[in-house]
Amino acid sequence: MADDLPYKPAPGEIPTNPGVYRFRGDDDRVLYVGKAKNLRQRLSNYFAPLETLHERTRRMVLTATRVDWTVVPTDVDSLQLEYQWIKQYNPPFNVKYRDDKSYPFLAITLADEAPRVMMTRNRKIRGAKYFGPYPKVWAVRDTIDLMLKVFPIRTCNDAQYRRAMQTGKPCFPGQIGKCGGPCSMTVSIEEHRKIVDDFIAFMQGGDERFTIELTTRMKAAAAALDFEQAAIYRDKLESIDAVLTKSALVLPDSEDADLFGIVGDELDAAVHHFIIRGGRVRGASSHIVEKELDLTNGELVDQVLQRTYGDAKGSDIPRRVLVPEAPATKAELEEFLSERRGTRVEIADALRGQRAELMRNATLNAQQALVRHKSQRTSDYSTRTQALADLQEALGMPDAPLRIECYDISHLQGTNVVGSMVVFEDGLPRKDQYRAFGIAETTDDTDSIYQVLSRRLARLDESGDPEQTGKPRFSYPPQLLLVDGGQPQVNAAARALAESGHTEIALAGIAKRLEELWLPGDDFPVILPRTSEALYLVQRLRDEAHRFAITHQRARRKRDIRTVLSEIPGLGESRIKALLKHFGSVAALREATADQIQELPGIGPKLAQTIFMHLARG
Incomplete structure (x- = not known):
């Protein structure tokens, strides 16, 4: 299928030198700029069989009409040229940066x-x-x-x-x-x-x-x-x-560093940047990175550092840059930054001590920035309207899905199985209508999906005033059901719809790559464009259903753990808390010996033996 790309270079035509390449489209527009230590090896990945490429990469190579490259003497030169060309051409398939807010x-x-x-x-x-x-x-x-x-x-x-x-x-x-x-x-x-x-x-x-x-x-x-x-x-x-x-002291007072916390998903990433001078945080900012192609964490770090320091010189570049994961181009980036600073610059992981604690803080801020970004996109009325219209068109629905329900299954190694249902109306979450379903017995996720939807769809036929039943609008039918999963989960959901007689409700499954929506009976998925507002809406539905399922599964597991432990004579609330904090679960506690249990303060040899024997019998 690689022969479907008419502009594929002839074998041996691409050099093995380091360099920078550009994919171009109609009107000679630059679509993507990338760098490589070995141009032939790197570009061969783009000309692999199309079905093996990530969806966004496949979209890019099919949009392009030719590829060209420029050989450079060193890997550091390729970094510099890549940054200059991305800045000059603003290619649509390269990552895009936007400030979370305009900081003073x-x-x-x-x-x-x-x-x-x-x-x-x-x-x-x-x-x-x-x-x-x-x-x-x-x-x-x-x-x-x-x-x-x-x-x-x-x-x-x-x-x-x-x-x-x-x-x-x-x-x-x-x-x-x-x-x-x-x-x-x-x-x-x-x-x-x-x-x-x-x-x-x-x-x-x-x-x-x-x-x-x-x-x-x-x-x-x-x-x-x-x-x-x-x-x-x-x-x-x-x-x-x-x-x-x-400006709190967070590192030794001789430390000058920049620290980057990065959190991402399939579509976007958030970067939180701490500026540390003299061991103190002198500034902080958040940025959103829109990912067009699929990037590893190391590749994303590479792009973030290029963007941050591409035009910087002298003391604007610190002596040390702390990142969550060192990129493959670490040595080249260090040389790239050292040339601009005038003295050596080190790129390091923040894995231990005060650095690790600060990285956790930056990562938390990045997570919050990403959530804010997603929420802002769905809170705007015109954006929500466009998202619903895009989803209607993509799924071939007669009307826009004003009420969407999304389902997910969560369990711990097959135990404490919980199904979640989240509801979005007019593109906004209706948390008062969320529901959790306990599943006593099931064979797998598809059976769980079938059970949950069968129970939910049965409520559509209930009569009576929702206000009097105490479950407002639970009997209202959705226009669209989404399930987390591919074709097997969709088939199970379709069976529940058919048995309930509500085949008028549209159904789709959210595949792991997220751009793909599986419809009942279709051999190929519906692909949502990267720029589609529907993609963000579907992602938020999937994430919210997953969050809600995990929350209830953990709560149920915690209740079960406390029930088991509360049956042991001599164990009060404070000792149960201490055991759960130390061991984390009853399964881990069951693996512990009486001597290990006895190590906890307040638990003597006799009580430890009682706990051990009680759990061994259970």
């Missing part, structure tokens, strides 16, 4: 005669030095207010500065003590520049020399009985301490 920065306009400190969201001010990003506007303003007490520099705008310098009268912020530039008539341009340099030195690393120097001056002033001056130094020390307190 603290900027110093070093290109000005008298540099100014300000809060801005504009990252393109000529000659500016940036600090942050900060999560909130007030955090930037608080930092500026505190730092001005220690390093009084210019805050007025350019018009006020020029007017003050021309007239010899202080600018208005200078008159009220909010500007310390030459326009305030308190310092010269040269003196102001030195204060600015000190400000930057402190912000880059929390330079301790300022604290030491101010403490020495305060003590000297106090010894000379100049208590007014000593109080000024004391206030400056308090301002420095306040800035340092706001």
Whole structure:
């Protein structure tokens, strides 16, 4: 089937050198840019039989009309060229980055005669030095207010500065003590520049020399009985301490690093970036990465680092970059970043100690950013309407599915089997109508799906006022049923629909790759386009059904565990909690010896033996 691609290069035509390749489509538009250590080996993956390719990769190679490549001397050169071309062409099949929100920065306009400190969201001010990003506007303003007490520099705008310098009268912020530039008539341009340099030195690393120097001056002033001056130094020390307190110490105070937490799914990934200088978090931001082709975690890390540091130079690049997984191109990326910084840059995993704890925090923030992104897409009315229309068209339904129910099965090695039903109306979740189904006996997931849907569909025929039955709208029919799984699960659900007599309800199964929806009786799945809003809606339905099933399965398992343990004489609530926390499950506890059980505080030899014997009999 690879011969179906007429632009496939002849055997031996592709070189084995490192380089960068471009897939092009109609009108010579660049569709995708990639790099390779061995161009022939890498490109051969794209010309494998089409049925073996990931759906999005297959879509890309079928859209393309030709491929070209450029050989480069080294792997580092291929990194640089790939970044430049992605930036230049903005290919639709490469990953796309979008800010989770527009974060504010603290900027110093070093290109000005008298540099100014300000809060801005504009990252393109000529000659500016940036600090942050900060999560909130007030955090930037608080930092500026505190730092001005220690390093009084210019805050007025350019018009006020020029007017003050021309007239010899202080600018208005200078008159009220909010500007310390030459326009305030308190310092010269040269003196102001030195204060600015000190400000930057402190912000880059929390330079301790300022604290030491101010403490020495305060003590000297106090010894000379100049208590007014000593109080000024004391206030400056308090301002420095306040800035340092706001940026928590998370790593050793000599550590300059950037740390990236990354969480993704089939369609998107979220990146949370901690900027650490002098061991303290000086800035944090989140970004959403839209993945067009299927990427490994290492490949995603590679793309994130290129995007973050492609235009950076000098101290904007830290000495160490901490990532959840080192990419295959680690050595090339280190050389790439070291050239831009001017000194060696290390890329490392954050697996132990304080780094691991900070990585867990960044990963949690990334997870929240991804959830926010998904929620925002489904909360917009026009987006929801488009999603329902796309789903109606893809499944060939006569009307848009205003009520959708999605089902999933969860169990632990075949025990505590639970089915979940989540409901979306008009593209939004209706959590008050979610249901969980306990399944006493089942042979496999397909039988579980059949049982759950049979029980649910039986309720459609119930008469009576939903408000009086206490189950509002449970008897209302959905327009679409979704089940998590492929053709076997769909066939089981179709059997339940046929037996219930409700064949008017549409049915589809969500395959693992997510772009694929299986319909009853069809040999091939329906493919949802990557840009379709329906794809995001289906993904959220699947994820919500999975979350709800897992939640109830764990709750049921916990109840069962507590029931077993509560039957043991001498075990109260606190001891049960201690056992569950230590062993995690009754299955693990059953594997433990009496001596291992006895290691827990508050459990003596006799009680440990009682627990062991009771579980052994069970």
